[in-house]
Amino acid sequence: MSRRGSIAVIISFARRGEEAAIRQAIEHVTRDSPGVQLAAFGTPVSAPVLHSLGIEDVMVLGGAQGAREALRAARARRPELAVVVYSGPGTGGHLKLEALALSLPSARLWRFVPGEMYRMVTRPGLALAVAGKLVQAACCLIAGGLVCSAAWIWLRLAQLLRGGRRARRA
Amino acid sequence: MRQVRATLVIVNYDGRELLARSVPAALEAARAAGDHVVVVADDGSTDDSIHYLATTHPEVEVLALRHRGFVHACNAAVAAATTEAVVLLNSDVTVASDFLSPLLEDLSLSDVFAVGCKFLNPDGSLTDALGNRTSCQWLHGMLYVHHETDPSRLMETSPQLYANGGGMAFWRERWLSLGGFDPLYRPGYWEDVDIGYRAWGRGLRVLYEPRSVVFHEQGSTMRRVHQRRYVELISAKNAILFAWKNLLDPALFRRTLAAQARWAADDVLIGGLPPRTGALLAALRQLPEAARERAREQRERSASDREILNACGAVL
Numbered sequence: 001m002s003r004r005g006s007i008a009v010i011i012s013f014a015r016r017g018e019e020a021a022i023r024q025a026i027e028h029v030t031r032d033s034p035g036v037q038l039a040a041f042g043t044p045v046s047a048p049v050l051h052s053l054g055i056e057d058v059m060v061l062g063g064a065q066g067a068r069e070a071l072r073a074a075r076a077r078r079p080e081l082a083v084v085v086y087s088g089p090g091t092g093g094h095l096k097l098e099a100l101a102l103s104l105p106s107a108r109l110w111r112f113v114p115g116e117m118y119r120m121v122t123r124p125g126l127a128l129a130v131a132g133k134l135v136q137a138a139c140c141l142i143a144g145g146l147v148c149s150a151a152w153i154w155l156r157l158a159q160l161l162r163g164g165r166r167a168r169r170a
Numbered sequence: 171m172r173q174v175r176a177t178l179v180i181v182n183y184d185g186r187e188l189l190a191r192s193v194p195a196a197l198e199a200a201r202a203a204g205d206h207v208v209v210v211a212d213d214g215s216t217d218d219s220i221h222y223l224a225t226t227h228p229e230v231e232v233l234a235l236r237h238r239g240f241v242h243a244c245n246a247a248v249a250a251a252t253t254e255a256v257v258l259l260n261s262d263v264t265v266a267s268d269f270l271s272p273l274l275e276d277l278s279l280s281d282v283f284a285v286g287c288k289f290l291n292p293d294g295s296l297t298d299a300l301g302n303r304t305s306c307q308w309l310h311g312m313l314y315v316h317h318e319t320d321p322s323r324l325m326e327t328s329p330q331l332y333a334n335g336g337g338m339a340f341w342r343e344r345w346l347s348l349g350g351f352d353p354l355y356r357p358g359y360w361e362d363v364d365i366g367y368r369a370w371g372r373g374l375r376v377l378y379e380p381r382s383v384v385f386h387e388q389g390s391t392m393r394r395v396h397q398r399r400y401v402e403l404i405s406a407k408n409a410i411l412f413a414w415k416n417l418l419d420p421a422l423f424r425r426t427l428a429a430q431a432r433w434a435a436d437d438v439l440i441g442g443l444p445p446r447t448g449a450l451l452a453a454l455r456q457l458p459e460a461a462r463e464r465a466r467e468q469r470e471r472s473a474s475d476r477e478i479l480n481a482c483g484a485v486l
Contacts, residue, residue, distance in 0.1 A: 013440070086441075093441010137438035140447045144434025147450040148427040151414055151457055158461035159468065 007077050008036045009104060010055060011097045012085035014046035021114035022053055025085045028118050029110075039077060041070060041100060074104055082106040086113045095133040102126050174274045176206045176255040176339065178265075179247040181240060183213040185261035186222050188387070193227050195264045203270035211247035213237055239357035244335065245350040251342055260336035262387040264292070272381035273339035276327060283348070283374035284340035284366065286333025287382040288324060296321055297386050301334035303378040304366075305483030308422075311429030313413060315363055316483070330378040331482040332366025337384040344374065349466075354415065354459050359401075360408035367416055370478045371471045399443060406449035407456075414453070414460045418468060419475040422486070 008029050012022050029036060039057035040050045047058045059070040082101040086094055091111055101109055102123070109126055110118045121129075178196045182189060193210065200206040208230050212219055214237025223232050235246055248256050255277055259265065269287060276285040289301035296302070296319060303318040315331065318324055333340070335351070348368050355361040366376045410430060417423045434447045453460075476486060 088442060093438055095439045095441075133438050137435045140434040140437050141431065143447050144431035144450055147434075147454050148431040150454060151460075152424075152427050154457050155414060155461050155464055158465060162465045162468075 006033065006036055006080040007039055008033065008081040008083060009074055009077070009079045009101075009106070010038060010040040010050070010083050010085060011100050012040070012046075013087060013097070014040070014042055014049045015087065016049070018085070018087055019049060019053060021087070021112070022050070022085055024114065025083055025112040025118070026053065026055075028112065029081065029083060032118075033081065036081070039074070039079065041074065071100075071103060079104055079106045081108045081110065083110045083112055083118070086111065089113060089115070091129070093133075095130065095137060098126060098130050098133070102130055173204055174255050174277065175204075175253040176200075176257050176270065176274060177247075177251040177253045178206060178208045178257045178259060178270075179244070179251065180208070180210045180259045180261055181213065181243050181247065182210050182215060182219055182261040183237070183240070183243075184215045184217045184219065186215070186217045186219045188261040189219060189222060190226075191264050192259065192261055193223070193230060195267070196259065197227065197229070198267050199265045199270050202267050203274070206270065207231065207251075207253060209233055209247060209251070211235060211243045213239065213243040240335075241351045241353050241356050241358060241361050244361075245353075248342060248345050248350060254342060255339055256342050256345065257339040258335055258337070259384070260386070263289075263336050264385045264387075265337070266383040266385070269382040269384060270339075272327075272379050276377050276379050277339055277341060279375075279377075281373065281375050282341075282377055283344045283369035284333045284338050285377045285379050285382070286330060287337035287339075287384040288378075288380045289334065289337060289386045290383055292385050292387055294385075296324075301336065301386070303328060304331045304334070304363075306331050306479060308479060308484040308486050311425040312433070313409075313417075313426065313479075313484070324378075324380050326380065328378050329481065330366075330376055331370070332363045333376050333378070335362035336386060337382075338362065339382075344369070348372070352415075352463060354411055354456060354463055355408045357404065359405040360412050364412055364416065367412075367478060368467070370481060371416075371467065371473050373472050399445065402444035403449055403452065406444035406446060407452040410449060410453040411456060411460050414457070415463045416467060417475055418464070418471060422475055 038055045040055045042050045042058040042060055044062055047060055050058045059073050061067045061070045082104045084097045084101050109121045111121050112118045178200055180192055196208045200208050210223055210230055211233045213235055223230050233247055233250055235243055273285045289297045291297050300317045302324055305316050307314045307316050351361040352364050369376055413426045417426055434450055437446045
């Protein structure tokens with residue numbers, strides 16, 4: 001149970017088709033903490049979706065500058081609860097959202113997977129998940145870099161060997 | 171204006187129920203517009219599609235193929251056609267009875283390779299699937315295809331990046347000289363974008379024709395056969411291969427490779443579909459094939475990437 005007037009920040013991608021999951025998360029939050037004020041992170045695209053779900057206080061992340069300002073605004077609200085809303089089953093991916101939740105000074109952290117009850121998570125627990133996913137992200141980036149480097153080398157060599165011309169201008 | 175004869179090709183795979191709607195509509199449209207042929211290219215169906223056609227619509231020609239996927243079925247059907255023009259239709263597309271004449275009228279304009287239909291949902295609302303007045307966007311080093319969803323901007327015949335393969339008319343000879351749908355994109359997705367891009371690259375045009383209305387049951391073909399994750403993987407793999415094959419401008423190509431490498435990390439940063447790293451690895455397996463097709467593009471292209479992209483709505 002939270003204090004009346006305390007703030008819960010909903011952290012989601014709020015993409016099209018995710019409205020139902022966010023609505024469920026809001027229901028859980030308001031049932032658990034009656035009187036809680038809702039705020040959310042959003043983008044210029046997702047802000048209208050969040051407004052339509054009844055969240056008036058949307059901090060818009062847009063570009064590096066916008067992200068810093070939105071984060072500063074969220075910290076200034078001193079939210080009691082941060083809720084990460086996942087897009088689908090499981091808690092894979094979503095590193096951006098988890099890192100955002102971790103950066104807030106919230107006393108409580110929830111993870112909300114659609115169709116399930118919320119899961120409370122400790123700050124060290126979330127930090128561990130974020131660290132693990134950072135390693136995964138680095139591996140994906142390296143894999144992507146290797147594949148694209150191989151593509152560049154192969155396609156360039158093929159072009160040189162065949163003596164292919166570059167596209168002529170019409 | 172001389173009468174152009176067309177073959178309406180319905181590509182089918184295990185779509186017996188869909189054929190019950192699409193074939194009668196195609197036959198009616200073919201009769202209404204003149205002397206045209208309806209062919210069903212059956213991609214090795216395991217249901218009773220062929221028996222249904224033989225007993226219910228004996229006037230329809232059936233091209234029975236070994237199951238090799240949508241791309242091969244389309245290419246085989248166009249190669250077998252005997253008319254000047256061909257109209258490709260998905261089995262989940264039901265045509266309006268007057269859809270054919272405007273397509274053939276537009277094809278007769280100079281330098282036109284293909285003309286795409288106006289795609290509507292079965293209830294007549296505007297479809298959300300790609301198809302209507304397609305264009306492209308260059309965003310953070312990646313090429314995205316886009317379609318118009320504002321009905322007020324879908325009133326006039328206009329140029330577009332590509333005609334959706336589910337409802338497109340084209341000149342058979344030009345299709346053959348372009349090499350048809352590229353099997354690089356098997357089992358499907360992006361093959362229609364690719365042939366549209368290649369046509370623009372050879373100084374031809376692709377048009378959108380809003381008077382030619384077809385009704386599309388979204389996701390009734392590929393998504394009916396495959397799991398969503400697989401469909402997303404194939405689509406992403408083909409988007410990568412499209413860039414590897416077609417982006418010949420050195421600066422744009424470097425930018426897109428850098429963006430694709432960064433994109434892999436989105437598997438963890440964002441998650442969900444498509445599986446980006448998996449798509450890159452799947453594309454890597456087809457790299458030699460992409461290199462061969464890229465070499466052909468380098469030989470035959472007459473317009474630069476920037477000219478094509480600018481003509482199709484991208485701001486570089």
